[in-house]
Amino acid sequence: MGNNDAEQKVNILGLMTGSSADGLDLCLVSFAGRDRSPVYEVLHSQEVPYPKYLQDSFINPLELSDAEIAQLDGELGAWFAAEIAKLKLDFDFIASHGQTIKHEPPNFTLQIGNPAAMADTFNCPVIYDFRTADVEQGGQGAPLIPIVDQYLLQQDNSDVLALNIGGIANLTIVPGLHNSAPVLAWDTGPGNTLMDKAVRLFSQDRLSYDESGNLAAQGKLNLKLLDELLEHEFYQRNPPRSAGQEQFGKTYFQQILKQFYPASDEEFKDLIYTLTVLTAKTITGNINSLSTDYSPTSMYVGGGGAFNKTLMNLLRAELPSIDISEMNREGVNQSNKEAFGFAYLGYLFLSELTANLPGVTGAGKAVMLGKLCKPHRS
Ligand SMILES: Nc1ncnc2c1ncn2[C@@H]1O[C@H](COP(=O)(O)OP(=O)(O)O)[C@@H](O)[C@H]1O
Ligand SMILES: [Mg+2]
Structure with missing residues (x-):
């Protein structure tokens, strides 16, 4: 060489x-x-x-x-x-x-x-x-990016998390070289896809996503809806698992609307916020229940969801012991x-x-x- x-x-x-x-x-x-x-x-x-x-x-x-x-x-x-x-x-x-x-x-x-x-x-x-x-x-x-996360992020002495929030959200756990446990990765569930659909419906297609999470920030949590959504069988599946439109596409969004159809602008914001919380919870639940073989203290976030401040604040609130930053390493960033x-x-x-x-x-x-x-x- x-x-x-x-x-x-x-x-x-x-x-x-x-x-x-x-x-x-x-x-x-x-x-x-x-x-x-x-x-x-x-x-x-x-x-x-x-x-x-x-x-x-x-x-x-x-x-x-x-x-x-x-x-x-x-x-x-x-x-x-x-x-x-x-x-x-x-x-x-x-x-x-x-x-x-x-x-x-x-x-x-x-x-x-x-x-x-x-x-x-x-x-x-x-x-x-x-x-x-x-x-x-x-x-x-799928997912195929974990080997890239390993190449970019593997440390000598510490385990690192990489999260990508695109339409679907994926999580990778890259063990440090000191740790003989394997790289783990799976789709945690929806990333932006459900929020985007709610925003499109709310804005009659004028907007395609919730800029910075501003609409979500004006909403309240619908706890009943959140609890129902967390029942989705995908979240009970053990890895390997990957998701797409088949699980979290239009058909599923229509089912959500049957459970809760927003009757006002306020309620639309509640829906957008509740879907933002769903994305956050399904990500953080996976991290908080990681095997004790791993002890990550930092997480790098990529994908368009990294621009959603409401979502990022929810992640930080639920993961107080993890240092969360946007992906940025020698020319490789969240975008x-x-x-x-x-x-x-x-x-x-x-x-x-x-x-x-x-x-x-x-x-x-x-x-x-x-x-x-x-x-x-x-
Ligand atoms: N400024 C922003 N504020 C909030 N969300 C954003 C912003 N920019 C992008 N996004 C979200 O990121 C999504 C695109 O992310 P991307 O990583 O390209 O996903 P994919 O890989 O599925 O194409 C958009 O649909 C939107 O939901
Ligand atoms: Mg894209």
Whole structure:
């Protein structure tokens, strides 16, 4: 290793489009090395919001027909290529997560955004479909970011928590090198998805989320509703577990509205606050009942939910012994961590290294993740 570092540098453009359907996150990373711990440098990060028709298409993906999915697969891939072209970036590979349409382990998982347009536009290989290989090994195909958390955050002598609050919330426990216990990770339940749906309904689609948690901050807790929502079977499941629109999508939100339909602006704020408390409680409950093999004292939060002050205050109130900060480490922050993560997963693929953590996903064994789409030769 290291005899010719210049030769071993590779620039990978990581692309993430999460379940919130707010847009494309990009992170261009230069990696130098050949093993699991390359030296990295973040060269460029950006968020490109979805145009309204893509946002509307992906907000309730389970309602799409097969024909619509096939059409959107091509349109989204072409949109990715067109948006990336505007940025004039220099990269060797693209690593693209794609937009999740269905996530039904152990049967299948589907992310779309056809890589061919990007491969041809930039004449570069695209690594894509990162989840299927894990599902084929009997795993959940999720979460995949824990190996990235380990790479970024593992300490010598202390255990660390990483929380991502996107549409769904995921928690990773990274043991320090002193601790022989394994990395743990699972989806805790809804992140922003239910709050976002309540805000859209309240604002008749003028708003897509609760800016800074300001609406929630004006609401009161509906304890009866909260107690009912905490009965959801997902929270009783033991890991490995992952969630998506199947558990916390439109159908579930409609059920919530049957339990409590807000009759006034005040009551809407109560609903938004109660859903914010639900997200906080399902996260903190998991942390407060962690096995005594782990003793984390710090937590790094990423994802758009890190901007929700009401939610962050609830987390801090319930976790007094944990130092909670926004993810921010050598160019990786709360906004680009997942796109960075897919660049790193692309690096692992190119280095022919396994990338799933079977203890986390439930897969039978560790395997390489991703497929390669090569450009057509002209
Ligand atoms: N300024 C903000 N205040 C409150 N919530 C925010 C803010 N910015 C983003 N969010 C929340 O974060 C979500 C997007 O988070 P993101 O990490 O992109 O999730 P995903 O990975 O599911 O796309 C938005 O839908 C919204 O709920
Ligand atoms: Mg997003």
